[in-house]
Amino acid sequence: MRTYQVESEWSMDHLKLAQRPEPQAGTGQIRLAMRAAALNYRDLLVPQKGYGSRMQDLPLVMLSDGVGVVDQLGTGARGASLGERWCPMLFQGWQAGAPDAQKLSRGLGCETDGTMAEWLLTDPLSAAPVPAYLTDVEAACLPTAGLTAWRALVTDGNVKPGDVVVVQGTGGVALFALQFAKLLGASAIVLSSSDDKLAKAQALGADGVLNYVKEPAWGRTVKAMAQRLSGRDGADHVVELGGTSTLEQSLRAVRAGGTLSLIGVLGGAKLDAPLGLVVTRAVRLQGVTVGSRDDFMAMCSAMAHSQMRPVVDSVYPFEALKDALAHLQSGKHFGKVCIDFD
Ligand SMILES: NC(=O)c1ccc[n+]([C@@H]2O[C@H](COP(=O)([O-])OP(=O)(O)OC[C@H]3O[C@@H](n4cnc5c(N)ncnc54)[C@H](OP(=O)(O)O)[C@@H]3O)[C@@H](O)[C@H]2O)c1
Incomplete structure (x- = not known):
């Protein structure tokens, strides 16, 4: 063969x-x-x-x-x-x-x-x-991409209707996360290095978009966007794909009691962020590594129900x-x- x-x-x-x-x-x-x-x-x-x-x-x-x-x-x-x-x-x-x-x-x-x-x-x-x-x-x-996003938002993340999910980039995991967020009745804010890709993300249902190259310190802006969408003090969930380069901004964007799904290290693998933002605001840092066969079957049922592609x-x-x-x-x-x- x-x-x-x-x-x-x-x-x-x-x-x-x-x-x-x-x-x-x-x-x-x-x-x-x-x-x-x-x-x-x-x-x-x-x-x-x-x-x-x-x-x-x-x-x-x-x-x-x-x-x-x-x-x-x-x-x-x-x-x-x-x-x-x-x-x-x-x-x-x-x-x-x-x-x-x-x-x-x-x-x-x-x-x-x-x-x-x-x-x-x-x-x-x-x-x-x-x-x-x-x-x-x-x-x-x-x-891999589908199941990782599903495990982050559903199995570990418990994302609910009305929540705000922040998604970094427009690659495989990111766009599944955007689609699952919408499927769950949540709002999604997508960050990308490209305005063209952000327009495509909006066509897929993104409720807010931001270019992270034009605005590298995006944490407070994304927090304000999330506040407008949900009335809470920041995003409920951040799908963290950048690592070193994004963690601090994610911590500034998430609400007290919110969750960061630590999935990717596209911008470095060292932890370099003010941990006070985690401890004093009871933020949950959840490592995610793909998912189980049971998670996969649950994801397939949800996708088939909505014919998500x-x-x-x-x-x-x-x-x-x-x-x-x-x-x-x-x-x-x-x-x-x-x-x-x-
Ligand atoms: N833990 C796990 O189980 C698991 C599973 C799958 C993937 N991952 C990890 O998740 C990450 C994404 O994987 P993928 O397969 O979805 O990648 P991918 O399809 O190649 O997507 C990468 C996209 O992320 C964006 N990006 C690149 N550098 C970035 C940065 N420094 N900060 C923010 N966004 C950045 C870019 O989007 P724009 O062009 O829109 O800017 C890029 O196109 C990788 O680190 C991968 O190793 C982990």
């Missing part, structure tokens, strides 16, 4: 198309004939061994997200039927509940081979069926993974960059 893998050294130069033997489903396994995949920011870090010693030895098949059709059932594999479309979960084996070291130990495209292969072996509790109304490419966007920026063929990664790296995308295996 064809794969796209980091071959013999950790570098983008060693990202190569390769051939491997066609895998066969073993006891308890299902085999997915992969149809589409989607890129995440983490896939830019993987080829340079960005996740350190926990990563699988080379060669490593790229990407954590994808969707395929069940085309083989191993002995004793229950719950899946041939012909169904399933997504493998990023964290293989995290079925439900709170995360622990064991549940976070087998991440696709990092600790184990990923989705850029014609076939992928998994098991029915490490993968889940996807709604029929989604295209293959749309379904491929769900396991992921925002797909662009689609590349299998052999153009490097071009797709370069596009993601450029930051020009709005939503998800995807791979169509056809």
